[in-house]
Amino acid sequence: MTTAALNIGHRLRGRLGTYTLTRQLYETVWLASNTQQEPVIIKAVRHVRLENERQILKRFPDATVPFRALIDEIQEPQDPPALVLKHYDSHVGEVADKKGLSAREIRHVARRVLEALRVLHENGFVHTDVKPDNIMVNLSSNEDGDGDMRFKDACLADFGNTVSVDSEYAVNGYPLGTPIFRSPETTLILPFGPPADVWSFGATLISLLYGEGFDIFRPDVPVDHELYVDKILTRFHQFFGPYPKTYLTLPGINDEVLELLIHIISTFPPEQRKPFQLASRTEISHRDRDFICKIMKLDPRDRPTVQELLDDDWFQEEVEEHEHGNEREAAGGSETT
Structure with a gap:
């Protein structure tokens, strides 16, 4: 370069x-x-x-x-x-880290990203680098703002690593994208496809829901540390594991990968596991938690498609909240007239 x-x-x-x-x-x-x-x-x-x-x-x-x-x-x-x-005003990660996002904003961004991924996947492409920094947003002015919705527009960006599903990168396995947002199969240098984007979308959604710069799979060592990738794989196990037996039939699986996963499972202290499905309401709403758990399946064959996610009831809450907000505004307006 x-x-x-x-x-x-x-x-x-x-x-x-x-x-x-x-x-x-x-x-x-x-x-x-x-x-x-x-x-x-x-x-x-x-x-x-x-x-x-x-x-x-x-x-x-x-x-x-x-x-x-x-x-x-x-x-x-x-x-x-x-x-x-x-040009866009910012990327959504910056907004989430500085000011946090409302539930309606998160769902709006999530829908736009899934709509973009649907186009790619339907045409045989994998983005490979879905993350908060690659989701661009334009902000409304104070006068144009709609309550808990500050975004006029949102889109997916940076297609430099986008590959076709039949490319050598996808078929043979190549670690494209940002490590802490990569799927398990991509991290393990196994063949990947659209489910890899679904995992990255889920990891991105976790970062947006928590805000304040939180990335669930970020290791406690620098990027250039020899154990950086191993620690990411360990965090997969810690929050969404254990790695299932179905990995034995994953395309491209080999003894070296299996030995690494067995080592992670056998040496990680059980008391330090933090299953995301047990996250409390003080951390995240149960509705958000359950939606995340549908996405973050270690076996890519178990993950939903982007269309299935777009059809999920989780997005209905976006509509309900907006309608209830309008009703409250109307009620408030009628009381003051």
Whole structure:
């Protein structure tokens, strides 16, 4: 990967417009403005991930699909290659960590992510990197805010690691994505498919429900520690284990993986297990807890599809809360007139 040789004030010409760089956000990501002074995001880097994202976004140009939209492609300069993407106010992880999210906001974001994943899965793709930082949101102004709903829009972003289900990455197993949000099968470098995204969605949902920077599978050692991955696998067992006997028939399973899992199960003190299904109401509502437990199945063959999750009664609470809120507002209004 090469670093974009760009600077603040640099003007880039695309197929549809001209963009001026205003701030560097990350090594390869810039904030820019178009000729109408509207903000956009520029991703500029010579790397296969950028080309992969371009291909995925061009394949699904429908504006109703909740993907971060591709606005333009930079023609000058040609090196490094660059994409112009829709700007969002923040990612949902930042909002959750700073201010927390209402139940209605969480369900709105969850629905949008599942709708995006449904499009990918129905077309034979796996996102592989679902996490709070890759869910973008636009915030309402105070005047436009609707009670406990601050989000005008939400979408899934970063398709650089998105792969087809018949790619060598999925068929042979390759640890794509962010370790603490990876599924067990991906972490174990086994073949994976759409159920891997379902697990990552569940891990993301836990982080959003708890807020304050909480990630349930984050180990107590640095990322570069030799036991980092083993500790993640141990936390899978601690909260959602034990690893089931059905792992014996998982595609790609081998003696080395089985020995590792047996070691984790046999050496982890039983009194330190914290089954998520026993989480108390002081931590999380039982309705949220039960929905999470439907998702977080260690065997990918036991996980629901995104469509089954979208059809779950858990989302009905979003509708009921909104309707009850409107009724309370109407009642309150009638009392004061």
